[in-house]
Amino acid sequence: MKIVHVASELFPYVKTGGLADAVGALAGELARQGHQVSVFLPGYRAAVEHADAAGAERILRLKVELGQDYLAGDVRVFSPQPNLRIHLICREEFFDRRGAYGNGERDFEDNADRFIFFCKAVVDTLRLGDFGADIVHAHDWQAALVPLLLREAERRHGLTLALKTVFTVHNIAYQGLFPARVFGRTNLPDELNQMDGLEYYSQVNLLKGGILFSDRVTTVSPRYAREIQTPEFGCGLDGVVQTRAEDLVGLLNGIDTGVWNPATDPLLPARYSAGDLRGKAKCRAELLRRCGLEAGPGVPLFGVVARLTAQKGIDSILANREFFLAHDVRLIVLGTGDRRLEEELRELVREQPRKVFLAAALDEGMSHLIEAGCDFFLMPSAFEPCGLNQMYSQVYGTVPVVTRVGGLADTVTDADQDPAAGTGLVCEPNPASLLDALHRALALFSDAPRHAAVRERGMRRDFSWRTAVAAYERLYQDAL
Ligand code: ADP
Numbered sequence: 001m002k003i004v005h006v007a008s009e010l011f012p013y014v015k016t017g018g019l020a021d022a023v024g025a026l027a028g029e030l031a032r033q034g035h036q037v038s039v040f041l042p043g044y045r046a047a048v049e050h051a052d053a054a055g056a057e058r059i060l061r062l063k064v065e066l067g068q069d070y071l072a073g074d075v076r077v078f079s080p081q082p083n084l085r086i087h088l089i090c091r092e093e094f095f096d097r098r099g100a101y102g103n104g105e106r107d108f109e110d111n112a113d114r115f116i117f118f119c120k121a122v123v124d125t126l127r128l129g130d131f132g133a134d135i136v137h138a139h140d141w142q143a144a145l146v147p148l149l150l151r152e153a154e155r156r157h158g159l160t161l162a163l164k165t166v167f168t169v170h171n172i173a174y175q176g177l178f179p180a181r182v183f184g185r186t187n188l189p190d191e192l193n194q195m196d197g198l199e200y201y202s203q204v205n206l207l208k209g210g211i212l213f214s215d216r217v218t219t220v221s222p223r224y225a226r227e228i229q230t231p232e233f234g235c236g237l238d239g240v241v242q243t244r245a246e247d248l249v250g251l252l253n254g255i256d257t258g259v260w261n262p263a264t265d266p267l268l269p270a271r272y273s274a275g276d277l278r279g280k281a282k283c284r285a286e287l288l289r290r291c292g293l294e295a296g297p298g299v300p301l302f303g304v305v306a307r308l309t310a311q312k313g314i315d316s317i318l319a320n321r322e323f324f325l326a327h328d329v330r331l332i333v334l335g336t337g338d339r340r341l342e343e344e345l346r347e348l349v350r351e352q353p354r355k356v357f358l359a360a361a362l363d364e365g366m367s368h369l370i371e372a373g374c375d376f377f378l379m380p381s382a383f384e385p386c387g388l389n390q391m392y393s394q395v396y397g398t399v400p401v402v403t404r405v406g407g408l409a410d411t412v413t414d415a416d417q418d419p420a421a422g423t424g425l426v427c428e429p430n431p432a433s434l435l436d437a438l439h440r441a442l443a444l445f446s447d448a449p450r451h452a453a454v455r456e457r458g459m460r461r462d463f464s465w466r467t468a469v470a471a472y473e474r475l476y477q478d479a480l
């Protein structure tokens with residue numbers, strides 16, 4: 001099949017979260033299966049640097065209609081592996097900046113223009129470049145206009161640009177919600193600015209467009225597909241999602257085992273496997289050294305790697321500060337984001353510098369070292385569409401402590417409830433239930449044979465993309 005992916009992040013070029021990993025691994029694996037895959041990505045500074053180094057060529061110059069304006073852009077292409085072409089939509093004014101969505105403090109003010117421009121440029125490229133796509137698969141709000149714009153372009157030009165469109169919701173909490181006047185920038189007919197179109201309580205909701213106007217809608221775990229049809233998890237779009245229930249499916253993400261495998265991971269000081277864990281002890285020692293902490297082998301290490309946002313349940317961890325102060329444990333956090341959460345974590349470090357460490361940075365190497373060096377990985381998310389770190393943790397032999405939501409519930413089995421199959425500890429999304437799980441973690445840690453069994457079951461689980469890719473292939477075939 002000729003498959004086009006459209007996304008605002010792609011590992012290893014631009015990443016702020018799991019979206020980059022998911023799209024990168026899916027596209028790469030589809031290409032390995034022999035499909036012809038193109039990925040469209042905004043030409044962010046970091047991506048353009050990669051592209052230049054890879055000898056990218058410019059294939060098109062565009063004049064993109066944006067409201068009353070025509071804005072110039074160009075399209076550069078490079079191919080990092082057979083059957084895979086990366087297309088960068090470049091316009092320096094929009095994308096030659098340090099952050100992808102904001103400057104760290106707040107979102108860029110021209111995000112509506114940036115991503116509407118991106119979507120329009122993608123559709124123009126599909127038309128002018130004569131792609132003949134079988135499937136156009138867009139991800140999240142930044143790409144959500146693509147299915148609708150394609151439909152409009154097909155109508156306007158009497159062409160078929162894509163046989164079918166697929167839209168994936170990686171996180172319904174981010175919707176691309178903008179003031180009503182932004183609708184004018186889409187140049188779409190006014191009748192699409194209504195309740196059954198992009199209009200949402202007198203604003204414009206781009207994610208809603210992706211959900212309504214694609215042939216198939218997917219999300220990244222089966223449980224999240226059910227959750228987003230409820231008011232508790234639908235972030236105000238549950239009614240909209242319900243209208244697509246028949247075309248909605250939750251396909252669990254995989255993990256990129258080329259990047260996340262403790263037996264081959266080049267970012268670790270030592271490698272290891274379920275059969276030989278000596279390397280894991282070296283990773284632990286190196287992690288402690290890098291954090292300036294001391295802990296004997298009898299002291300459990302808890303790790304966190306996360307965007308610091310309300311989603312990730314950091315408040316639940318902070319609400320349990322007494323637990324970390326009262327017990328001989330260590331807590332190592334890697335994450336940036338919300339200023340308040342960062343500050344409260346710093347406060348905890350100031351209180352307990354010998355027990356708690358915070359790295360407020362984006363650090364790929366450190367994220368691997370935490371997964372490898374810790375005994376437990378904390379992920380008490382309030383909601384979690386899929387989540388990747390709980391899967392990384394299991395294959396790295398680091399027992400995940402997670403909440404019973406979304407992809408976390410779909411990928412972790414509680415070791416107390418199911419002693420024969422358990423690979424982690426599962427609690428409810430509230431501080432009291434997390435505290436209970438933390439105590440259960442201490443109990444597990446002090447029972448060496450049981451801990452080893454839980455860890456080994458996790459390490460032997462297969463989370464590779466093969467399963468997920470086969471499911472996407474079936475979905476595409478079925479849609480076609
Ligand atoms: P989300 O996409 O909601 O952030 P996921 O669990 O799907 O959550 O993916 C998060 C990804 O981002 C993981 O690969 C994780 O290791 C990575 N990550 C998050 N914060 C950092 C950080 N500060 N440094 C390096 N990697 C990070």
Ligand code: GLC
Binds near residue numbers: 019022171253384
């Ligand atoms: C989003 C979700 C996360 C998911 C990732 C990749 O960022 O928050 O749960 O794993 O997308 O699909």
